[in-house]
Amino acid sequence: MKLAPIALSLALAATTHAAANYTEWMAESFLSYPVSFSRNYANGVLYAGLELAYNKTGNPALLSFIQSHIDAVVDDNGTLLNYPGDKLSLDDIRIGINLLNLWTRTGEEKYKIAADTLRAQIDITPRNAEGGFWHRKPTYPNQMWLDGIYMASNFYARYTKWFQPENRTAWDDIMLQYDLIEKHCRDNSSGLLVHGYDGSGVAVWAGAFFPYPSIHIYIFIFGGVRSAPHVWDRAVGWYFMSLVDLLDDFPRSHPGWQRSLTRFRSLAYALKKAQDAAGGWYLVMDEPYPRDPRNYIESSGSAMFTYGFLKGMRMGYLARRDFQRMTTRAYGLLREEFVSRNANGTINFEGTVEVGSLSSNGSFEMMSDESHVAVNSIQSDWNCRTPNIRTALDPIIMPNPNSDKISDQYTVTEERINQVMDRMNESAERSTQPQSKLFGQFHALKGSAVAAIGNVTGWEAWQTAGKTEHEEGQREYESAEAWWPTE
Numbered sequence: 001m002k003l004a005p006i007a008l009s010l011a012l013a014a015t016t017h018a019a020a021n022y023t024e025w026m027a028e029s030f031l032s033y034p035v036s037f038s039r040n041y042a043n044g045v046l047y048a049g050l051e052l053a054y055n056k057t058g059n060p061a062l063l064s065f066i067q068s069h070i071d072a073v074v075d076d077n078g079t080l081l082n083y084p085g086d087k088l089s090l091d092d093i094r095i096g097i098n099l100l101n102l103w104t105r106t107g108e109e110k111y112k113i114a115a116d117t118l119r120a121q122i123d124i125t126p127r128n129a130e131g132g133f134w135h136r137k138p139t140y141p142n143q144m145w146l147d148g149i150y151m152a153s154n155f156y157a158r159y160t161k162w163f164q165p166e167n168r169t170a171w172d173d174i175m176l177q178y179d180l181i182e183k184h185c186r187d188n189s190s191g192l193l194v195h196g197y198d199g200s201g202v203a204v205w206a207g208a209f210f211p212y213p214s215i216h217i218y219i220f221i222f223g224g225v226r227s228a229p230h231v232w233d234r235a236v237g238w239y240f241m242s243l244v245d246l247l248d249d250f251p252r253s254h255p256g257w258q259r260s261l262t263r264f265r266s267l268a269y270a271l272k273k274a275q276d277a278a279g280g281w282y283l284v285m286d287e288p289y290p291r292d293p294r295n296y297i298e299s300s301g302s303a304m305f306t307y308g309f310l311k312g313m314r315m316g317y318l319a320r321r322d323f324q325r326m327t328t329r330a331y332g333l334l335r336e337e338f339v340s341r342n343a344n345g346t347i348n349f350e351g352t353v354e355v356g357s358l359s360s361n362g363s364f365e366m367m368s369d370e371s372h373v374a375v376n377s378i379q380s381d382w383n384c385r386t387p388n389i390r391t392a393l394d395p396i397i398m399p400n401p402n403s404d405k406i407s408d409q410y411t412v413t414e415e416r417i418n419q420v421m422d423r424m425n426e427s428a429e430r431s432t433q434p435q436s437k438l439f440g441q442f443h444a445l446k447g448s449a450v451a452a453i454g455n456v457t458g459w460e461a462w463q464t465a466g467k468t469e470h471e472e473g474q475r476e477y478e479s480a481e482a483w484w485p486t487e
Contacts, residue, residue, distance in 0.1 A: 027053035029346035031065055037072035039080060041151050044095035051101055063105070070095075070102060070111070078113025088125055089136040090148035093118050096155040100162065119159050122152065128199030131173070132180040135196070143203060144181060145196035150238035153177050157249040165251070175256035178246075181239070182263060184227050191270025192285055195228040195235045205229060231285040234353060237304025240267055244308050247317065261317060264308075268318055271305050272326055279329030280337075281305060283353055299338040299351035306330040444473030 027050055035046070047066045054062040073081040096118040103111035126134045128142040135148045153174055160170045184197035198206045206226035243264040250257045274285055280297035282290045289295050309327040312318035340348045451466025 023053050024057040024059055026347060026349075027057075027062055028059075029342075029348070031061075032344075032346050035069060037069055039073045039083075039092060039095045041091040041094040043069065044098055047095070047098045051098070066098065067102060067106070070098060074099070074110055074114045076110055078110035078117070080114050080117055083117065084121070087136055087139065088121060088134075089139075090125070090133060090152040091136070093121060093152040093155050094150070097158055100155075100158060115159065118155065122156055125152075130180055130199060131176050132199060133177060140203075142199035143196055144177075144184070144199070146181065146185065146193060146235040146239040147196075149177060149181055150242040154242055154245050154249070157246055161249045161251075168254075171251060171254050171256065174250070175254070175259070178243075178256070178260065178263070184225055187231070187286070190231070190274070190286065191266055192231045192274065193236055193239060193267070194230060194286075195232045197225060197227040199225050201226040230289070233281050233283055233285055233298050233301030234304065236267075236271070236285065237301040237308075240264070240271070240308040241304050243267065244311050244315070244317065247315070264312065264317060268309065268312060268323065271309075272323065275326055275330065278337075279326070279331075279333035297333075297337075297351070298353050299334065299349065300353065302330060302338075303334055303349075306334060444470050444477055447471070447473055 030046070031050075035043070047069070050062045050066055053059070054066075075081070096115050099111045099115040099118070102108070103115065122133075126137050126141070128134065128144070132144045133148060133152065134141055135143045135145045156170070156174050160167055160174065164170055181193065181197075185193040185195075187194065203226070205228055243260055246260050247257065247264070250260060271281070274290075275281060276290070276297060278297070280299075280302040282295050283298040283301070284290075284292075284295055306327060309318065309323050309330070313320050313323055313327070338349055338351045340350055342348065447466045447468070447470030451470060
């Protein structure tokens with residue numbers, strides 16, 4: 001194993017901060033860094049992590065920080081600062097989710113107006129011949145990147161769920177973006193996905209799979225869809241998070257929900273296979289590069305994967321028996337190898353690659369050269385902050401004196417929840433009837449587990465939330481008795 005060179009000066013279990021405050025500690029530490037006033041995607045993903053930390057801790061300083069920074073780029077009329085500028089980029093749409101969340105918290109219409117603007121941008125974004133969004137106009141014509149799915153499609157889904165839930169055309173369009181990425185970027189041998197594809201086949205990297213110059217020239221002359229040459233960890237991380245978050249918003253009645261669940265699970269097993277023995281993932285993941293001395297374990301992608309696994313298990317999408325142990329290793333590696341402590345008591349997250357763009361020739365040499373420079377200079381980069389805060393939010397394996405009891409409590413309900421999920425999947429295949437009874441049973445079971453964890457840890461919010469979910473699930477289950485036969 002080859003780790004990025006970082007100072008290992010912290011063991012979180014030995015700090016003066018209680019484990020239950022780890023999320024707040026991390027979030028407040030990240031706020032100690034200067035943050036520009038921008039509607040860039042990096043700001044958006046930072047705010048998303050801080051929003052989740054606020055939901056857990058209730059610290060008003062976190063919400064105030066988010067709102068003040070967004071107010072700096074949205075005027076009182078809902079106009080976005082310097083919009084639209086000289087480009088149309090999917091990256092710029094990511095902040096739309098933050099705008100929607102602020103609108104629901106504050107009721108201020110300017111945030112909804114600004115979100116409407118970004119939704120309208122989706123309608124005018126150029127598309128390739130198959131209907132896929134260009135990653136950026138005019139810079140990347142006909143190209144789709146894994147990054148762009150996370151930046152735009154999750155907002156597209158959230159907006160549609162909230163304001164146009166019956167818009168089947170929009171739901172089909174959202175799923176088309178994922179379908180095209182799967183069609184052109186998924187490597188069926190490894191189960192992983194390359195960084196992107198060019199629908200016109202003219203990008204400098206578009207023929208990189210072919211070793212002969214004459215064939216490369218042929219591609220430039222005749223075009224055709226061509227995929228990027230390598231699997232880049234952070235690009236896969238964006239996509240993995242996008243899939244698991246999409247399941248929150250996409251309608252279960254649409255066939256795309258089941259496709260998304262299948263894709264998420266398939267990628268989860270591929271990532272499990274690709275994990276290094278120490279628990280992390282390499283910057284360039286496709287063979288033979290994990291064994292190349294220029295390659296290294298990269299922290300932001302590893303944090304994104306860990307978040308996806310944790311949420312996948314918590315939501316019942318992944319079997320805990322298959323993923324708990326390897327996720328624990330990943331979490332431990334992030335905590336022990338990539339976190340350092342400052343003299344003032346704040347913490348840093350190290351080892352994050354600064355850039356890995358398809359603006360270059362996409363070769364391993366280019367990516368590794370760019371990345372090694374970045375590893376020595378980028379500390380607590382925005383791209384690592386949200387997934388690492390999100391990872392800290394999940395208490396299942398967060399350091400806690402009662403962690404064994406927590407794990408045992410989840411084990412008690414795991415088998416029953418997995419049985420319910422299996423029945424839900426079987427029912428979707430054999431019947432078009434609503435699955436309210438099974439959904440109710442699932443939520444009742446999950447609510448019981450959450451409440452039990454709250455009892456073990458003393459976290460009152462978990463006790464209340466779990467009890468509420470259990471009661472709602474039980475009501476949903478019982479109301480379905482009239483039409484759903486008891487097995």
